Amino acid sequence: MGSDELMGTAERSGALGEGVATSETAQLAVQAPDHDIPADEYEVYGREAPSHYRPLWIEEPARRRRLPDPVRTAAVRAVLIIAVTLIQAVVAFLCTLAGSWLAFPMVLSSIASTVVATWAALDVWVTRQVWNQRNGVVSVPSSTARALRRERRKARRQARATERSQERIRRRGSAGQLSHS
Structure with a gap:
């Protein structure tokens, strides 16, 4: 933490x-x-x-805003994984040059690490896209999240209005009034 x-x-x-x-x-x-x-x-x-x-x-x-926490976490994770992958690749190369028995396992682990590093880099991109879509992008006026918030506010207003009208109907009904005539 x-x-x-x-x-x-x-x-x-x-x-x-x-x-x-x-x-x-x-x-x-x-x-x-x-x-x-x-x-x-x-x-x-x-x-x-x-x-x-x-x-x-x-x-x-700061010239640019700070990255959102989930995106920053994914980016740090990706950097660490890519660094380990590069170290593994260098060790595999040096073991191959030296003719060590460790060369083959290191090459296999480097290949697996490359797949994981690619996934980590894609994870940063996907996390950033998801965050932008959920929370909106401040600089883009036609943001999807802004439209969703607008729709939610409208739905809440309608729900409150119907609740108020139902409450008025209930109050009138409890007063014993059967009709408006």
Whole structure:
């Protein structure tokens, strides 16, 4: 279980700031280049804060959105499987060059691993497609999921309206009123 699954959004956004310079901390860093001496103590020591100091990096907003968790999980799984497959292929090749008895079993396992790696790569693609269809794609106005949500909302509204009308009929019936005349 990853740390992202254990942390909520607020904790995750708070954790991003630890150890990473933001634009505000970058401005403070220009004022206080020595980590031991706070910016306001520079005057006490009679030194000026050097203006050439820059932090190691400044955090910028992400250009692309983060992958959904199921897609990210499938992608990590695929990368690990592909890495193991490549290692097996290299070992099989080296065993073949060395004339080792291990070459044949390694070639067989490399073939099987290639099939599994192909499946893992396809799994990432399928998982992404399924997620997009279920949750909608923000940038596409004609999203299937958006139309499905619209239909569900419409059905819920109709169900509530019929329930209200049935309730009105029941209330009128319980009052002993048989007709409107």
